[in-house]
């Protein structure tokens with residue numbers, strides 16, 4: 001693609017008359033919000049288990065951890081099956097409620113933030129998350145009906161939820177980064193996400209075992225409140241030309257629609273669609289694999305105990321950090337898109353090894369091979385961001401956040417039903433399936449790059465001109 005002569009963005013001015021430090025880093029906010037989310041998810045599921053189990057006279061304190069190793073006794077208990085079904089139904093209602101509420105709000109607030117600035121679009125969803133955690137705490141203290149979980153999630157969904165936080169953070173980074181440095185800045189943000197996930201999942205699990213739900217949930221509340229205060233008091237605005245804009249108008253939805261229908265250049269339209277498709281497939285496979293790691297590791301022949309499962313989870317989160325380092329090093333000698341291809345190869349190879357893993361050593365080898373697997377998504381995010389103008393970043397990342405919400409639903413649906421259906425002929429089949437699916441984004445990214453380089457060749461009519469790097 002020919003380099004557009006975009007000037008590096010000027011640092012946004014510090015608002016006059018503010019005495020508080022004004023930071024240009026959105027990373028701490030994403031870290032706090034992700035810790036809060038990462039603590040809440042498993043704790044809420046576990047709470048549902050114990051509450052619904054107690055209501056139905058089933059008292060297995062270990063809940064989901066005690067699936068047993070290959071003997072099938074634990075899963076054959078009809079009461080257990082009933083509770084399992086209830087928990088997964090409630091989880092599904094809560095997730096669907098949150099998804100549909102945030103679908104409307106993210107596509108409203110995202111484009112709105114292109115006019116009024118990113119800070120309002122960060123304060124609102126973090127406050128919504130704090131409200132949700134507060135409602136969950138009330139449910140736990142007062143033993144209210146679990147349907148209040150759904151209410152809390154829908155209220156948080158209406159303020160944009162975690163999806164809007166992600167969208168606003170990535171738009172923020174796009175606002176403040178130079179085009180060439182963007183991929184790495186996006187990767188840093190993703191690494192924050194991974195580190196926070198690791199802290200929350202390992203710390204949260206141990207803490208719950210020691211003290212129950214309430215205290216870790218207070219931390220989740222504190223983390224989302226801290227994120228809100230950070231956005232309100234410390235974060236500097238990144239949108240350079242703010243203007244007042246009405247919130248409740250259809251024009252915000254139209255801005256998202258326009259992205260895909262009337263982009264600056266004709267070729268941008270199908271590139272947006274293809275990159276989004278590649279993003280959808282990659283993230284769906286990642287979420288889907290995450291969903292079934294634990295059951296896969298608990299079952300025969302791996303039969304992992306809870307501490308090994310903790311190490312496995314840590315290893316899968318480490319991929320965010322190793323991918324960041326790998327991306328930086330590979331960027332020294334390769335174009336971004338080839339770094340993404342290497343990331344996908346690492347992902348495919350790792351998933352194949354995991355699908356065949358019969359021993360602990362082989363399983364960890366698989367996790368090891370996945371060390372570059374998180375390098376592809378920052379490249380795609382950065383490519384997408386460069387296809388639209390500076391004033392459309394909010395709209396773009398809002399649509400990417402919706403794609404990510406869809407990934408979550410698709411992954412849960414496909415991988416959670418594929419696993420039990422293929423258990424009898426190959427336990428690791430869903431991982432192999434994921435590896436095969438990843439060939440599609442690999443082909444899409446390669447195809448676009450080859451098309452781009454041919455296009456540049458035609459434009460310049462000079463075989464010696466190398467394609468511009470962005």
Ligand SMILES: Nc1nc(=O)c2nc(CNc3ccc(C(=O)N[C@@H](CCC(=O)O)C(=O)O)cc3)cnc2[nH]1
Pocket residue numbers: 166190193194282283286287288290291374377378381404407408409411412
């Ligand atoms: N089915 C399912 N499984 C999950 O584990 C899950 N986790 C979340 C928690 N939220 C999130 C959101 C974003 C990222 C994330 O890492 N996003 C990066 C990279 C995506 C990737 O390459 O996998 C990003 O760029 O958005 C992780 C967890 C949401 N839905 C889920 N859905």
